[in-house]
Amino acid sequence: MPNSQSIHIPVTTSPTLFPILGTQKPFLKWAGGKSQMINDLLKFAPNDFDKYIEPFIGGGALYFSLNHSNCIISDLNEELVITYKQVKENVHEILGILSTYQNSETFFYQIRSLEAKKLSEVERAARLIYLNKTCFNGLYRVNKKGEFNVPYGKRTGLFYNSETLLRASEYLQNTEIYHLDYKETLKRFAAKGDFIFLDPPYQPVGKYSDFKRYTKEFFYEKDQIELANLFQELTYKGCYVMLTNSDHPFILDLYKDFHIEIIETKRLISSNPNTRTGKDIIVLGGL
Template identity: 40%
Template structure:
């Protein structure tokens, strides 16, 4: 989908496990040219959203901390930047900020303070790993970076400008609810937490709810319902026997991606992924 007004400075403002920046060229090859409304119900860091910069979009995620960041960047940018500038790249300070969601008055903090906290922790934690424990508390350790870019003012301003100059609906909700209003002529991109390639490879810790095989099956059911309604859909996932069997009646494209966000350096590197399409991309250009 061509958009001559794309601002290249609008790009992910967070590091994100499974981020799609390196696969954008491949994804672009298969995106329909004409899209009425773009839907992305697992928005994450928004690499595909910011790459397309659709004039009408509906984005969502079950991670309330993440969705709060999008709202604050859109509505309270100056206050957010002001608060981000207060943070320090120091270990003791990092843990004092990380501990805030263990306190009784955490819910009393303003959305601006919460967004500033998440962006700060993401920029300074180990390997940029956004991870929460079973209580929904951020639990990634300090990253010990010499000079992390805590305040990326240029990117934040570009993201805010896009969110304000386009019709982007931001929702904190389940993926099924997020796409419930989609209709023919719209385009849905699903980038769920991936099916683990081994019993020890699972990373679903970005959200307290997790994402197991039952959820993958439910997602496939939604994918099928949208297909039956004539809505173009694309889905990313890991290339596992479970996923390839689940979507075997659809157009499966194999892609290779380098994953750098892993607690063990030996586990980083090229992994096999798939793009699943319910349409022939040649017929949408």
């Protein structure tokens, strides 16, 4: 395994499809988002790769920072995938809908109570962006029925940024977007020379852990083991693989044969200030 100095890449040398846009910020705030870890993640990105694959896309902080010309993103969260596709294809319609929305508690609960599957896809995208930007701490959480159940965040002011959404739409144009399980995504598309970033639901690290599954399904220890096995298979295939997770003994043991970096982080989603610190790990395979 090369040391961190030998694989460091200055951010300015990342492959560039959109030289005018440069690095794009995520348009959603997502539980477990990687914005605060971007410098650490970019430090360990490969110098050159064929395509970028991120099958737990979430807010897409690393995806938006890499600025690569050949990307595949996917997620098991149907609402999230629909939103990415609609931002790519119908961003002006989304902005038109958002311009009619109000940042108020009454309106928030009216929108939250809507049944997503009865809406058009562009309406579903606008609804998710609105709820994400006006709910408590930007946390996407659903109950066992798959219904969004986060309360109103009581923040005032504009809840969306037109420029961010327009730039994200342009950024997404040459990206393939799929509603797939991560295993199916990697089975279909992963090939030798690809860079794959895996950001699964984290292994809980304590009673007050803020790592929550953002679909109605859960990620158990058996799922972490299955993912670790696939991580190894991908490295054997010749992929460059980077994975993030919690600094948990179980996870550290799963990846003990790979290079691991431990990063101090803040848990911005947590409602308890005393639990807003922690450690993330970055696991490197084939790098």
